[in-house]
Amino acid sequence: MRKYFVDKNGRYGSFGGQYIPELLMRPMQELEAAFKDILKDKKFQKNFNFILKTYAGRPTPLTEVKRFVQAIGGKARVFLKREDLLHTGAHKINNALGQCLLARETGKKRIVAETGAGQHGVATATACAYLGLDCVVYMGSIDMKRQAPNVLKMKLLGAKVVGVYTGSKTLKDAINEAFRDYAENYESTHYCLGSALGPHPYPEMVRFFQSMIGEETKKQSLKLFEKNPDAIIACVGGGSNAIGIFSPFIEAKKVRLIGVEAGGRSDKIGEHAARFHGGNPGVLHGCHSYLLQDENGQVAPTHSVSAGLDYPSVGPLHAKLFEQGRAVYSSVKDEEAVEALKLLSSTEGIIPALESSHAVAYLMKEIKNFKKNDCIVVNLSGRGDKDLPQLFENNLLNGGGKE
Amino acid sequence: MNRIGKIFKQGPAFVGYITAGHRGLDYSIEAALALIEGGVNILEVGVPFSDPIADGPVIQNASNHSLRIGINIFDVLELIKKIRCRTETPIVLFSYFNPILQVDKKGIYRLAKECGVDGILVVDLPLEESELHIKKCKDNSIAPIFIIAPSTKTERIKLIDNSGRGFLYYACRSGTTGMRHFLPSGFARKMKNIKKETHLPVVAGFGISTKEDAEEVIKHADGFVVGSFFVNAIENGAAPEELKELAKKIDPRLQTID
């Protein structure tokens, strides 16, 4: 299988790159070299796989959801890739363990991370506790409120959580602060970026550390229904769970790849985070990709009910797949995602994260367009416990999934 | 000879930074002219950006202020044009890449030249991403100005020196912009090494807020840069006259008698 998707200039077609201050060039070059080393390092990979298996809980199962499909009036077979069953409750632990192991290998003792939904923060805090590293997590103050359970978890895990009160006080601003910390401390510190975005080598490295999702899916699909999935659906924040499950299938052209962005409240700029619908190419956080912005290149505010999708840019490989037409990107609204969360909970006993609920909601809308023998895999990137207090407070849980 | 070249013929340069539109465009004109009267002989004018990852709280705050009153890069160039009407001091446009990229198709480099810009420094555009930028600068007789950092290796310093024009800016610390109290240890040694590898003049800064530091810098570099110190004063409501006095006070090139 293909190892690299990025070219030697750190790009995916015209997307990606390293738009960073000169100060960070050397740390990025060193990180790239360390990443290339571990790609060849059998011992590292064996250790990583061992930890994924015995600590994180891999492989995760594919679960068929017949009652859910019946409830939405579908004919196709639908399977969930159960990343929600992983330790800490989302796919983020794959990448956090990979990067923290890499950091330890390169002698870094301190880890900084940003977090939106808090899942990457919790995953990083967990990896740091497990590997004996210091951990600082930057989190927008709005996200600290709406993902309060995760803030408590991070603290319990021994991480320092630093609230970010600048800009939109969400994921984007947490990334700004993490970069600033890293610029000051790069000699002792690794920046554990939580999604497949940012300057090269992050998009490629995070893709690599998430690609077992797709590799397992491939094997499990052959076992369960004797072919590749006909379609794979994943939510797209920065794009790590989606690229993790997509990337082993990119060359299998018959597999439809569908990314689902946050449609938020409306199509108006500032009220959603659908980069492929309201955005155009631009540079944010070191990376050339689709970006929600105004005509003067100022980054636009975003909104999503789900903190993990509430980000104005998107991973550069997704931008390439979008332009090539290899993957399609759709979006669903806040309320559709909440409905999906409720319905999956009541029909299957699986409470999905609000992020993952976007992928489920897409399926609910589009199920009519899938045929009887189609086998669809939805990446259930995480579980919804973290979202319940917020949904409860805002009175969004009334009524349950079935009317 | 171009404006930048002339300055370095005269002795050590005093580079001063302001964020365009911080406390209003009218104020920015007065502030720029006051700094120049106070001794600044290369003016850096910052384009505000929503996500200034290389900046500390002082310049972030200035940038936010300016964005809140709706300043865009065209306003900044208009401002520069007005300053240019009143001075021959070289002006460097200081920006993040995205505000330039998005208006590139409107001929922003040519417009910059017409408004009197002498150099452009793009904070988040390292050499590897600069090919087109350098070409557009050169096509319009604008100097592409590059930064050297403490992490920059010797080989790379040479490459940057070859690609840049006008001068190089040694941002002498890790971290973000902001006022600090001491120069980093090993400054002199690092600066000597940079001078050995470069043919362009090298100014140094990043945190200078005292005359002592500025004095130490120009022992080894071809100029010193003062940014957050001025921006902070502007934020605190300094009148143009006070900015002029601050510039004088920090300038080690002046022989004071008292």
Ligand SMILES: Cc1ncc(COP(=O)(O)O)c(C=O)c1O
């Ligand atoms: C459960 C879950 N899914 C998805 C995401 C979105 O990130 P990405 O697009 O990188 O997978 C997050 C981010 O916090 C998350 O917590």
